[in-house]
Amino acid sequence: xxxxxxxxxxxxxxxxxxxxxxxxxxxxxxxxxxxxxxxxxxxxxxxxxxxxxxxxxxxxxxxxxxxxxxxxxxxxxxxxxxxxxxxxxxxxxxxxxxxxxxxxxxxxxxxxxxxxxxxxxxxxxxxxxxxxxxxxxxxxxxxxxxxxxxxxxxxxxxxxxxxxxxxxxxxxxxxxxxxxxxxxxxxxxxxxxxxxxxxxxxxxxxxxxxxxxxxxxxxxxxxxxxxxxxxxxxxxxxxxxxxxxxxxxxxxxxxxxxxxxxxxxxxxxxxxxxxxxxxxxxxxxxxxxxxxxxxxxxxxxxxxxxxxxxxxxxxxxxxxxxxxxxxxxxxxxxxxxxxxxxxxxxxxxxxxxxxxxxxxxxxxxxxxxxxxxxxxxxxxxxxxxxxxxxxxxxxxxxxxxxxxxxxxxxxxxxxxxxxxxxxxxxxxxxxxxxxxxxxxxxxxxxxxxxxxxxxxxxxxxxxxxxxxxxxxxxxxxxxxxxxxxxxxxxxxxxxxxxxxxxxxxxxxxxx
Numbered sequence: 001x002x003x004x005x006x007x008x009x010x011x012x013x014x015x016x017x018x019x020x021x022x023x024x025x026x027x028x029x030x031x032x033x034x035x036x037x038x039x040x041x042x043x044x045x046x047x048x049x050x051x052x053x054x055x056x057x058x059x060x061x062x063x064x065x066x067x068x069x070x071x072x073x074x075x076x077x078x079x080x081x082x083x084x085x086x087x088x089x090x091x092x093x094x095x096x097x098x099x100x101x102x103x104x105x106x107x108x109x110x111x112x113x114x115x116x117x118x119x120x121x122x123x124x125x126x127x128x129x130x131x132x133x134x135x136x137x138x139x140x141x142x143x144x145x146x147x148x149x150x151x152x153x154x155x156x157x158x159x160x161x162x163x164x165x166x167x168x169x170x171x172x173x174x175x176x177x178x179x180x181x182x183x184x185x186x187x188x189x190x191x192x193x194x195x196x197x198x199x200x201x202x203x204x205x206x207x208x209x210x211x212x213x214x215x216x217x218x219x220x221x222x223x224x225x226x227x228x229x230x231x232x233x234x235x236x237x238x239x240x241x242x243x244x245x246x247x248x249x250x251x252x253x254x255x256x257x258x259x260x261x262x263x264x265x266x267x268x269x270x271x272x273x274x275x276x277x278x279x280x281x282x283x284x285x286x287x288x289x290x291x292x293x294x295x296x297x298x299x300x301x302x303x304x305x306x307x308x309x310x311x312x313x314x315x316x317x318x319x320x321x322x323x324x325x326x327x328x329x330x331x332x333x334x335x336x337x338x339x340x341x342x343x344x345x346x347x348x349x350x351x352x353x354x355x356x357x358x359x360x361x362x363x364x365x366x367x368x369x370x371x372x373x374x375x376x377x378x379x380x381x382x383x384x385x386x387x388x389x390x391x392x393x394x395x396x397x398x399x400x401x402x403x404x405x406x407x408x409x410x411x412x413x414x415x416x417x418x419x420x421x422x423x424x425x426x427x428x429x430x431x432x433x434x435x436x437x438x439x440x441x442x443x444x445x446x447x448x449x450x451x452x453x454x455x456x457x458x459x460x461x462x463x464x465x466x467x468x469x470x471x472x473x474x475x476x477x478x479x480x481x482x483x484x485x486x487x488x489x490x491x492x493x494x495x496x497x498x499x500x501x502x503x504x505x506x507x508x509x510x511x
Contacts (some may be wrong), residue, residue, distance in 0.1 A: 022461065055083070068083055071083070106298045109314040110139065112135065112141045116332065119332075120144075130228040134336050134350065134459065135334075136505065142333075148289075150466075150474065153285060154271040168195050170201065173255075179267045180215070181216040181438070182265075184268060185267050189226075201229075206233070231308055234247065235498075246455065249455035259289050260444060261287050261288075262288075262460060263283065277427070279395075282429065290319065297335075301314060340455065340456065346397070347457050352375065358436060359387065366392075370447065370448040370449060379404075379413060383418045390475075391420050391421070392421045393428065394428045395422035405508060408504065421484050422483055424425050426483055440468040444458055
């Protein structure tokens with residue numbers, strides 16, 4: 001009874017119940033009118049065609065349009081109600097204006113280094129074009145006076161994160177999708193508590209849905225008690241809302257504007273293998289030092305000031321404010337952020353550009369392989385042209401239905417020359433691309449619809465920096481620990497699994 005009571009009265013259950021009740025009330029009210037009055041039923045059917053036309057003519061992905069078109073035409077009343085609640089990604093006009101205003105303030109501080117652009121053009125015109133895309137459409141500049149370091153697992157990166165925070169003198173900014181009580185969080189909080197006493201400004205952003213089951217009780221209050229400022233992105237409230245889909249999936253740590261970390265690693269013990277959930281948890285991250293750190297700082301501050309409705313002098317967070325030494329050059333570095341609200345699929349286009357420009361190889365880590373037609377064609381065409389395309393996914397899944405969906409894409413890709421591996425020791429959560437010994441990106445972006453179209457994400461694009469070859473070596477080591485998927489494996493799946501996969505493919509954009 002105690003366990004049942006804890007389920008019934010926890011926040012997830014109460015909020016979800018409130019949303020279901022609201023949705024049900026809207027649906028059954030309309031349903032009641034439709035069966036009582038023929039004209040209402042006729043009107044709903046006519047409305048469904050107009051809604052489908054609106055879906056077809058919006059800027060979303062064709063797969064996304066397909067699932068909503070099918071649902072609305074097959075079940076007009078249910079489909080329209082679902083689409084009104086969950087099918088769109090636009091914010092309200094006032095919220096959009098507020099976010100745009102903050103973005104303009106931050107973008108004005110991100111200065112373009114024309115010298116870096118010209119040097120990259122001389123080194124590799126093709127990569128310079130990719131960099132231009134990030135600069136023009138994600139609005140984050142290219143840097144050359146920066147260094148990178150790649151981490152093949154969370155536990156190694158965590159040690160450097162702690163050391164960086166211990167050296168903090170001015171500020172520590174943290175932004176994470178998941179925060180859970182455990183050894184990792186307690187070690188971070190011990191340092192933050194000491195740093196606040198020393199006068200360091202500490203701010204933390206977390207995604208409310210990502211943390212809804214994991215945050216310790218009274219987490220925000222306990223942080224305020226020790227002097228840490230805290231903000232929750234898009235709180236999960238008992239109100240039917242179209243923006244429940246949009247989550248802050250980024251993972252960012254910035255210290256004094258001198259060093260920044262990002263990648264797949266959240267603040268929870270499985271990410272550093274202190275707790276086993278799905279075998280060995282294979283993740284990846286990257287450390288950035290030098291001028292490029294300011295882009296990570298700017299991403300954090302933009303989100304912070306949007307959530308809090310505040311503004312500040314962004315220039316005082318520039319790396320040179322606290323570091324008078326000249327930063328050493330390690331190739332070219334370009335951190336970037338992706339938002340679901342600008343109709344520009346930055347992360348997907350960066351991935352596509354890497355694949356389409358590849359000459360020798362592309363190695364990819366992703367926990368989920370739920371790809372649209374553009375990504376499928378790009379991967380297949382690269383393989384058909386002789387590029388060595390290899391993708392590593394988990395052998396032990398965290399979500400079984402999503403894993404079945406991931407495996408449904410294997411046959412078509414393998415048939416066209418793409419090589420797919422499953423990581424035998426456990427779950428691979430890394431999100432990385434490395435190409436031709438010169439280009440790589442490491443970040444938070446999965447190869448699935450939610451990451452590519454619905455979430456706030458970030459990553460670091462790199463050319464000829466040391467992290468590129470470090471990632472390549474890790475990719476080869478990881479492939480060596482993985483089993484290659486054969487065409488025979490795909491064809492031997494029983495008919496029931498194939499049927500389930502077919503249904504899952506239809507609803508892939510919603511998963």
